[in-house]
Amino acid sequence: MIELTFQHGTIVVRGSSLLDEWPNTLGLKYDERVLAWRGHANLYRDVVTHLSQQKICFSDQAKSYEKIQQLKLAQEITPRPHQTQALKHWLDANGRGTVELPTGAGKSILAVLAIARIMRPTLVVVPTIDLLIQWQRLLTTYFGMEIGALGGGENNLRDITVATYDSAIIHNGSIGPRFGFVVFDEAHHLPAPQYLLAATGAIAPFRLGLSATIERTDGKEALVYEHVGPLVFKGRISDMVESVLAPYDHETVFTELLPDERMRYEAARSEYLSFLRKHAINVGGPQGWAAFVKKASFLPGGRNALKAHRLQKEIAQSSRSKIEAIWKILQSHGGERIIVFTDKNDFAYRLGTLFVAPVLTHQTKLKERKLILDAFREGRLTLLITSKVLNEGVDVPEASVGIVASGSAAVREHVQRLGRILRHQPGKRAKLYEILSNNTAESSVSERRRQHDAYQRSH
Amino acid sequence: MLTKDLINAKVVKGQLRPQFLLAEDFVSKSLAEEVLCFLAECRGERYGDVLKKGESEFGKRDKIARGLLNVAMNWAEQVDAKEFDAETRFEWFLAAEEVRAERVFTDVQSFREAVAARLSVNDTDLSNLLYSDIEENRIFEPNVSLTSTLLINEYNLNLVSFFLLTADQLVVQLKDTELESYRSLIRYIRFHELYAEAIPNKEGGFTLAISGASSVLGGANRVGRRLANFFGEILNASDWVMEVPTQFKSRKVTLRISATDRLVPRHRRTRSYVPEELKYFIERLKESVRGGWKVEVNTELINVGSGSPVLPDLRIVNETDRVCYLEFFHKWHGGALLDRMETVRKTGMKNYVVAVERSLIEKGRAKAKIGEFTNSGHFVLEYRDFPSVADVQKIVNSMP
Numbered sequence: 001m002i003e004l005t006f007q008h009g010t011i012v013v014r015g016s017s018l019l020d021e022w023p024n025t026l027g028l029k030y031d032e033r034v035l036a037w038r039g040h041a042n043l044y045r046d047v048v049t050h051l052s053q054q055k056i057c058f059s060d061q062a063k064s065y066e067k068i069q070q071l072k073l074a075q076e077i078t079p080r081p082h083q084t085q086a087l088k089h090w091l092d093a094n095g096r097g098t099v100e101l102p103t104g105a106g107k108s109i110l111a112v113l114a115i116a117r118i119m120r121p122t123l124v125v126v127p128t129i130d131l132l133i134q135w136q137r138l139l140t141t142y143f144g145m146e147i148g149a150l151g152g153g154e155n156n157l158r159d160i161t162v163a164t165y166d167s168a169i170i171h172n173g174s175i176g177p178r179f180g181f182v183v184f185d186e187a188h189h190l191p192a193p194q195y196l197l198a199a200t201g202a203i204a205p206f207r208l209g210l211s212a213t214i215e216r217t218d219g220k221e222a223l224v225y226e227h228v229g230p231l232v233f234k235g236r237i238s239d240m241v242e243s244v245l246a247p248y249d250h251e252t253v254f255t256e257l258l259p260d261e262r263m264r265y266e267a268a269r270s271e272y273l274s275f276l277r278k279h280a281i282n283v284g285g286p287q288g289w290a291a292f293v294k295k296a297s298f299l300p301g302g303r304n305a306l307k308a309h310r311l312q313k314e315i316a317q318s319s320r321s322k323i324e325a326i327w328k329i330l331q332s333h334g335g336e337r338i339i340v341f342t343d344k345n346d347f348a349y350r351l352g353t354l355f356v357a358p359v360l361t362h363q364t365k366l367k368e369r370k371l372i373l374d375a376f377r378e379g380r381l382t383l384l385i386t387s388k389v390l391n392e393g394v395d396v397p398e399a400s401v402g403i404v405a406s407g408s409a410a411v412r413e414h415v416q417r418l419g420r421i422l423r424h425q426p427g428k429r430a431k432l433y434e435i436l437s438n439n440t441a442e443s444s445v446s447e448r449r450r451q452h453d454a455y456q457r458s459h
Numbered sequence: 460m461l462t463k464d465l466i467n468a469k470v471v472k473g474q475l476r477p478q479f480l481l482a483e484d485f486v487s488k489s490l491a492e493e494v495l496c497f498l499a500e501c502r503g504e505r506y507g508d509v510l511k512k513g514e515s516e517f518g519k520r521d522k523i524a525r526g527l528l529n530v531a532m533n534w535a536e537q538v539d540a541k542e543f544d545a546e547t548r549f550e551w552f553l554a555a556e557e558v559r560a561e562r563v564f565t566d567v568q569s570f571r572e573a574v575a576a577r578l579s580v581n582d583t584d585l586s587n588l589l590y591s592d593i594e595e596n597r598i599f600e601p602n603v604s605l606t607s608t609l610l611i612n613e614y615n616l617n618l619v620s621f622f623l624l625t626a627d628q629l630v631v632q633l634k635d636t637e638l639e640s641y642r643s644l645i646r647y648i649r650f651h652e653l654y655a656e657a658i659p660n661k662e663g664g665f666t667l668a669i670s671g672a673s674s675v676l677g678g679a680n681r682v683g684r685r686l687a688n689f690f691g692e693i694l695n696a697s698d699w700v701m702e703v704p705t706q707f708k709s710r711k712v713t714l715r716i717s718a719t720d721r722l723v724p725r726h727r728r729t730r731s732y733v734p735e736e737l738k739y740f741i742e743r744l745k746e747s748v749r750g751g752w753k754v755e756v757n758t759e760l761i762n763v764g765s766g767s768p769v770l771p772d773l774r775i776v777n778e779t780d781r782v783c784y785l786e787f788f789h790k791w792h793g794g795a796l797l798d799r800m801e802t803v804r805k806t807g808m809k810n811y812v813v814a815v816e817r818s819l820i821e822k823g824r825a826k827a828k829i830g831e832f833t834n835s836g837h838f839v840l841e842y843r844d845f846p847s848v849a850d851v852q853k854i855v856n857s858m859p
Contacts, residue, residue: 008652008672014805031675033654035764040676169681173652197681297464303518327567334562349590354567356555356574356589363593368545375549381556 002051002058004044006177009201011044011062013037022050041176042227044203062203064177065121068159073116074144082240083110086233090114090208096229098187098209102237103419104246104397107210108135111183112142115160118206120180124162125198127186129366130373134395135162135185150175152366165195172201181206184228188213191220199227213415237415237422246400246422248430252446253329254438255321265440268312275305316440317406318347323354325435329403330355330383333431337376337399340385341417343406348387351405360386388413390420397423402432408445460533461617465526468618468707475705475712477618479720480523482608487523491607491614494527498535498601506537507595530614534605537597543588551589554578612723616691619722622714623687626703627677628670634662634698638757641665642770643728644692645760651689653682654766664698665760667768694724737787740845741773747848751778752855759784763811765802771811775855783858784811785840785851790818796825800832812854814840 002015014036016023023030026046028039039047044062051058079087083106090097095118101107115122124139126132129152139147139160148158151167157178168175182202187209189195199207209228214221225231257265276283279299281292296302326340342348345361352359358372358381375381377398384390384399402421407413421430436442467478480487497516501509509532517528555574564570575585590596605613623629633641641657648655648669657665669689671682686703693699700717716722745754755774761784762768771784788796796815803811813832819825820841833839840846840854 010672010676029675033656033670033675033764033766038672038675040673194681307518323567327570330559331562331564334560346595349593349595353586353589354571355559356551356571356585358549358552359590361593365545368549371545371549372552375553381552383556383559 002056004047004058004060004062006041006044006062006064006203007038009041009172009176009197010038011041011047011203013039013047015058022054023047026050040200041203042200045205048205062177063180065180067180068119068121071116071119071143071159073112073142075142077109077113077142079109079113080106082106082233082235083113086110086235087113087117089232090229091117093229093232095181095206095208097207097232098211098214098224098228098230099232100211100214100234102235102240102422103212103416104423105235105240107185107212108138111185111208111210112139114183114208115139115143115181118181120204120206121159121178122161122181122183123168123175123179123202123204124160124183124185125165125168126162127165127189128389129164130360130369130389131185132162132164133366133370165189165198168198169194169201172197176201177203179204181208183207184209184224187211187224187228188216188221190227191216191218191223196223196227212419237418246424246428246430248418248422248432250432250434253325253433253435255319255325255435256438257315257319257440258321261315261319265312265315268308268315269441271308272305272312275299275301275308312441314344314346316437316442317343318350319437322405322435322437323351326351326403326405327355329401329433333401336382336401337379337396338383338401338403339390339396339399339420340383340403340405341390341407342385342387343408345387347406348385352385355383355385357381357383357385360384360389362389364389395423396420397425399423400425400428400430402430404432404434406435406442461526461529461614461621463621465522465529466618466621467522467526468622470707470710470712473712475622475707475714477615477622477714477716478523479615479618479722480611482611487611488607490524491527491610494524494531495601495605495607495610497528498531498599501599502601504599505595506597506599509599510595526617527610527614530617531601531605531610534602534610534613536600536602537594538600539592539597543591548589551578551585615720615722616725619690619714619716620687622703622705622707623690624683626686626705626714627674627682628668629686629690629701629703630666630668631693631696631702632660632662632666632700633664633696634660635696636663638665638760638770639733640696641760641768642757644696645768645770647689647692649767651685653685653689655768656762656766657760657768659760662698665768672766691724691726692728694722695728736845737772740848744773744848744851748775748852748855750852750856752776752783752852753778763802763806763808765805767802769799769802775851777855781858782810783855784808785814786811787814787816787846788819789816793819793825797828800828800837803837804832804835809836809838810858812838812840814842814846814851817841817843 002013005012012034013023013028016037018030023037027043028037031038086099087110090099099110111124124135126135132149132151136147136149143160146158148156148161150157150161150171151164179202182204184190184199188211190199207228209224214224214231279295281295282288283292296306330338340351342351348359348361360369360372372381376384376396379398399421402417404417418432421432434446436446469476469478482488501512513528517524554577558570558573558577564573571582571585575582645655653669653671656668660666671685674682693701698718703714705712705714741756748754753776755776757770757772758774760768760770771786773785775783775785786799796813796819799813820829829839838854840850842850
């Protein structure tokens with residue numbers, strides 16, 4: 001008889017001969033070390049389906065979960081039309097698929113509806129601890145039961161558990177066979193080599209990927225579709241503004257570098273550019289940046305060119321006049337909830353120290369994060385400064401002003417930041433400021449990051 | 460950990476040779492001393508400042524100097540600058556919030572002065588204390604136990620780890636003929652969730668091919684990290700050669716290092732403890748066994764198809780070339796017993812006898828498993844404290 005077992009993120013199929021064709025066609029490989037067929041755990045569904053269809057008798061020792069018999073929503077949900085549609089498409093795809101919805105359009109509620117429908121032990125995988133706390137709170141509200149947590153110092157497995165990507169990977173050996181349904185929040189992270197194991201190492205036959213920006217510049221969203229399921233539904237920001245998202249305005253504020261900053265900026269930029277010219281490197285082209293870093297590692301002057309690039313970027317991103325500009329914006333939006341985004345932690349802490357304001361970075365401890373975010377939601381604090389940890393997913397509907405003090409050229413980062421202030425609230429009109437140092441490379445960075453349909457419409 | 464730009468290695472005839480530093484080499488030792496002196500001088504400074512200072516002092520030096528600095532920094536600690544807790548910080552935020560709400564400040568400086576006055580602190584304390592606990596602001600404390608010799612060894616180990624992190628298998632040739640020393644190595648292989656296959660080599664020892672569950676599948680896996688963590692155990696062997704297929708500068712190469720590279724393990728492994736009673740019993744068994752049987756102790760590593768070789772305590776060979784293996788499980792070996800029975804049952808080795816101390820059998824899980832084990836035609840020898848020679852004789856005689 002064929003026997004299926006789970007081992008360290010893989011499934012092992014014993015009892016099938018080396019000469020059998022079917023394991024090969026399903027993507028399993030013969031492992032001579034254990035004299036059995038082996039494949040990534042995500043092949044579990046295909047293997048079981050094949051064995052069942054072919055009426056081949058097998059003993060399933062891989063799966064260590066059962067259907068949850070008593071799973072009911074503790075709170076009624078009236079889904080919005082796009083949520084109903086997305087759920088239908090996902091169910092039609094046999095419970096495997098990816099959904100792209102703008103921030104604030106109710107991706108988490110869609111996941112709750114899917115969990116209630118599938119009724120299998122569920123693991124929700126999230127990229128940050130803030131999101132872990134947020135999901136745990138939301139799932140507790142809707143299911144009225146204890147929700148497990150894995151990550152941020154917690155190791156409490158329950159039928160519905162929220163884990164960070166890192167913890168899901170570290171504990172893959174024990175949680176891989178434990179859940180029948182996995183929800184990948186911010187699924188665009190999944191193709192990162194260190195994160196992919198969260199998908200390949202789990203046997204879960206049902207999978208849902210959620211993201212506001214599934215497309216990646218490297219095209220690796222195909223890996224999400226391969227390991228989670230195809231894109232089954234896509235909603236655009238432009239279609240949802242004013243129905244489920246707050247209307248918003250966008251303003252670019254240009255600041256000037258101070259004379260000493262300008263001098264240092266020009267010197268560093270010219271060193272960087274002359275290295276590019278000398279070695280005919282086009283950083284704007286495909287793989288251009290990778291080529292620069294590679295050449296800088298062994299060509300003479302490369303290290304200095306890298307340092308110069310870092311310096312000119314740092315000067316442009318954190319000039320002193322930017323600080324004044326931010327202060328003016330803060331003063332003009334008194335009483336409103338404001339989030340300031342920076343590219344680097346250094347600048348975030350510099351602003352935090354100057355404005356005596358809370359800074360959220362990876363260094364902020366769990367307890368303090370909760371304290372700060374709760375005070376922000378309650379309105380006791382109206383200003384939050386962050387580098388990247390609030391870029392994604394964290395739900396702060398009260399925030400109505402976003403100030404991008406500095407950032408990368410990534411469209412995703414910018415759209416996600418915009419998403420923080422677009423959560424719908426009655427009468428809310430959001431505003432996003434982008435502060436750029438005039439006559440620096442920041443202008444082109446800004447142009448590149450605004451190439452998204454959210455910015456293609458006029459406001 | 461050493462980053463890619465700090466790796467010092469050469470490829471010679473397809474073999475990757477990390478450029479190890481020698482502790483007795485004057486230049487290397489001086490460089491290590493220089494790094495340690497630099498860090499000792501930085502004691503008590505802000506960690507962020509030490510990073511910047513390190514960059515300006517060593518940034519333009521060669522990768523060895525920068526590598527040594529990187530390794531030494533990893534050994535250092537940071538301590539809190541001043542006592543300032545999150546609750547007090549939160550109170551300060553609330554006070555600043557109230558001041559900002561007044562919206563009467565045209566510039567940041569006047570706002571800060573008002574906040575400082577509200578909190579009854581001066582502006583410098585406001586700046587210094589607010590985020591004194593973040594890494595950059597913490598106080599740098601170099602590790603005093605780190606000597607230049609240790610630093611050089613640590614640098615060398617880091618060079619190897621760098622390549623292991625991206626590997627998915629390694630092959631280690633061990634020349635040790637005392638197989639008892641393999642037992643703990645195999646235990647560590649299992650601890651790190653790795654698989655091994657043992658192949659006897661010309662030197663009388665065994666070559667172990669070590670890999671992870673997903674090594675055969677390629678792609679994203681975490682085998683490299685496990686191999687890097689396990690590597691230290693190899694250093695405890697007396698004579699070894701390790702080969703690792705890897706990539707360097709987009710070329711497929713083999714990392715080859717051996718005991719002659721004189722890498723020192725971070726932790727010395729203690730020799731396996733063999734109780735005196737067991738030694739005595741084996742001696743008695745050797746002398747007393749009858750019927751053409753000969754007793755050999757720890758002489759064979761067997762690949763049983765479970766991904767982990769087993770080392771039976773005794774190999775009992777008959778002059779007609781019948782072989783019987785015997786492994787003892789005492790009351791503290793419950794987990795190992797269950798594993799072994801599972802493995803032996805799956806591979807159908809009927810001549811592998813598990814000798815089990817009776818108190819272990821009386822426990823629930825083992826009892827049920829032993830029932831399954833014997834029902835499938837395998838042999839169990841029960842004993843209290845130690846088996847008798849007669850018990851062993853009886854069971855080997857009943858071997859098919």
